[in-house]
Amino acid sequence: MGESMLPHGLPLRVVLLCSLVAVFSIVMADEVQTAKSRCSNRCGDLTFSYPFGMNNTGNDCYFEEESYNFLIFCDNSTNPPTPYITDKSTNMQILNISIENHEISIMVFVAKDCYHLSGKTSYNNDPWFNLPIFPISHAKNKFIAVGCDVYATFTGRQGSTYVTGCLSSCDSISDVINGSCSGIGCCETSIPRNVYRYNISVTSYNNHSGVWRFNPCGYAFVAADGFFSFSTDYLYKPRFNKVPIVLDWLIPNEKCDDAKKDTTTYMCRENSKCTDAENGNGYQCHCLEGFQGNPYLQNGCQGVATGIGGIVLLLLCWWLPKYTKRRREAKLKQKFFQRNGGIVLQQRLFSIENNHMEKGKLFALTELDTATNHFNKNRILGQGGQGTVFKGMLPDGTIVAVKKSKVIDIGQVEQFVNEIVILSQINHRNVVKLFGFCLESEVPLLIYEFVPNGTLYQYLHDPDKEFPVSWEMRLRIASEVAGALSYMHSAAAVPVYHSDIKSSNILLNEKYRAKVSDFGASKSITIDQTHLTTMVRGTFGYLDPEYYQTSQFTDKSDVYSFGVVLVELLTVEKPISQLRAEEDRNLASYFIISMEENRLFDVLDKEVLDHGNNEEIIVVSNLAKRCLGLHRRYRPTMKEVAMELERLQSLRNPTVVQQNEEEIDCIRTESCVSSTISMLKQSEAGIELTSMEEDQSLLSPR
Incomplete structure (x- = not known):
């Protein structure tokens, strides 16, 4: 019979052996002293070590010097009992204490600012924190504010007073992105070093008046990094009054060199070393390499005694999971490659x-x-x-x-x-x-x-974008997009229909040159094809109405979508807008009707009217109208559109036409086809080869 194997691929006897080694290590660790004799080191679910201690078993059970102490209070009236640390006015629940990492996790209050329908603030508090020997960990906490009309400040002390904070706003729930604290519904900032005390203030610019229906409260807090993951649920109502925060702890007021001068007060015992605290004014003690335990106790750091056999077994237990993990990852890569x-x-x-x-x-x-x-x-x-x-x-x-x-x-x-x-x-x-x-x-x-400068949609429709899109820039962007589509339709050896042309799929590079993107819905066609019959897909407002009716997508469907983009450039209106009258909500029909009623200059953007050439504006408007023809046979081709826009460009700059004709036709040979296929084969084969090599690694000398 074969040897029993566990699901992860390790032999059962190896796992049992590793378990015995682990148990032995745990037993050895338990024998290492962490608290002083006759001193209690437990309150409820919390186990702690000296220099922390309680006062019900003698004053020598915890570190105390002048106004500083590591005293823990245990509230036995709760079930289980609750450990607290105090700043002389407020009790703060302790969640965890680490001697090795010199960290303590506690619960602190959340600052809130809630708005009442009567127009008055119904609840507001400014929580504060003050523990002089416990600096706030700058690496493991974040300052976070939540709300759609919130400005939160964090006022702290690190020798001198400083203030930081962040602003969070939004107009509706639909603006909010779950998981993101970038300023829309939620914002966050880091905590500086060496901060021992703080208070938090939350205010509102508009008394929540514009958002109280879905966000009646704004709130802010300092919390352990990773504790809070933002979602829209937190806007309706605060879900907690307290949050966990990570503090560093240290022996205060002296660095190592000064502390060592007085052996009666120096806290680091034998087999330990002293390091200056990175966060705060003080020092910390650590067991030397090869020792473990409590460096603050006499004989607290004990050597880890294991034989050569135990070391070998530990190395084997360390190596085998890694080997199994590599094999599993290789198989997963092969699975993912196919999937x-x-x-x-x-x-x-x-x-x-x-x-x-x-x-x-x-x-x-x-x-x-x-x-x-x-x-x-x-x-x-x-x-x-x-x-x-x-x-x-x-x-x-x-x-x-x-x-x-x-x-x-x-x-x-x-x-x-x-x-x-x-x-x-x-x-x-x-x-x-x-x-x-x-x-x-x-x-x-x-x-x-x-492509660093975002999308054309953002520059035309985002109110936060203050960069004006000039008429010259709009004309150039239109010409560049038309040139790209013309190339795809008629210059490439395999014609391509984009199928989702819209301003949000037009990116702008560092020089504000257009880049057409998002080809997930695009289709290649053969030379003799005139259309594709597909399930209707696209973006409302840009969708070719004839394609919508027949399910037949042609090159003229891209032309229609491009026509909508042209109208966006002319009017800076959204393709579909609830702000316009019901009969004018569709931008394409609104624009065409305006032209037919000789109201073109009433709907154009101010930038176009102020700086555009009237003849150019009329040419582009007529071109957009032709692109938006209800019947595709009356629409121009993208090549004709590109030529017309290039002609306008050439009147401004004669070198533009020459530059646009210098495109690289990359579809002439088959060399890259085989190259790309070869890479795919090597990728798949490489995954299998890695697995084979690792199978042989146990037998091959190194």
Whole structure:
């Protein structure tokens, strides 16, 4: 009979042996002294060590010097008993104390500012904190404020007084992004070093008058990093009165060199070392390497005594899980490669003939994890229904945008594969460049060039964007987008329909040049095809009405969507707006009716009216009207649109036409097709090879 194996792949006898070693280590650890003899070291669920102690077993059970002490009060009236520490006016519940890390976790109050329907503040408090020998950990806490009309301040002491804080606002629940504390419904900031005391104040600019129906209270607090994850639920009502905070603790007032001069008061005992506290004025004691226990007690640091056999077993117990983890990760990578469309992508690339494919790098997950600082929330560039985009930096310093799906299903795999294939066939300066992709992660990842200045939608419709989009810039952006679509429709060897042209899919680079993005819904077609029959997909307000009626998507459907973008550039109106009259909510029909009633200049944006050339405005408006024709046969092609906009550009700058004709046609040979396919094969084979090599590693000498 074979040896019994556990689900994670380790032999049962190895696990039992490791368990015995662990039990032996625990028993040894228990024998190490952590509290003084005859001194209680437990209150309820909290176990603590000297220099902390209680006063019911003698004054020598805790450290005390002048006005400083490590006294713990135990409230036995609760079940279980509750440990407290006091700042002489307020009792604060203790959650945990660490001798090794010199940390103590306690509960502190939340500051609140609640608004009453009568127009008066119904509840307001400004909590404060003051423990002179317990500086607030700057590395493990955050100052957080929650609310849609909240300004919170944190006033602290670190020798001198300072003030910090943050502002949080929003107009409606729909503005809020769950998990984000970037200033919309929630804001946060860091805590400086060496802060021993603070008080928090919460105020409102408008007495919550605009938001009280869904956010009647604003509140703020200092809390342990990771404790609070923001969601819209917290806007309706505060969910807690107290929060956990992490404090550092130290022997106060002296650094190590000065403390060692007086052996009667020096706290670090034998087999220990002294280090100056990083946070606060004082020192901390640590057991020397090879010792464990309590460095503040006589004989508190004991050597860890194990034989050579125990050391070998410990090393084996340390190594085997790592080996098993590597094998498991290799198998997962292979599973994810297939689930994320690796096989489908190979087939799609094989099926494309006579095309030059732009090389896309196969990134390792570890490389992207490092590039995005472990997909840190502070690196988020944007979030949508399908996923999140993170800012990252590759080892060579290249800044990239990493698109990470939220979940994975068959439909999203198809979009993921489709976007790779489409972008691999396009090389145009006004189309966002695909650097590569990752197939070995739990969800697929796409890596693009980083386009730093956001979307055209933001610059046209976001009230916080104060940068004016000039008429010259609008004309150039329109020409660049039209040129990219014209290239996709008629210059590429395999024509491509974008299928979701809108201002939020037009990115702006550092020079405010347009970059067409988001090709998940795009389609390649054969030369002899005139249309695609698909399930109707798109964005309301940009959707071709004839496509909506027939389910037949053509190049003229992209033309219609581009026409809506042109009207946005002319009017700075949203494609669909509840602020306009019901019959005018659709921007396309509103614009066309305005032109037919000779009211064009009544609906144009002030920037266009003030700085645009009337002849140019009329040409662009007529072009937009033609693009928005209800019947596709009356609409111009994107090539005709691009030529008309280039003509206007050439009148302003004769070199523009020449520059636009210098596009690189990357679809001439098959070399990159085989290169990309080869990389996919190597990726899949590499996963299997890694697994085989690790199987042999036990037999191969090192």
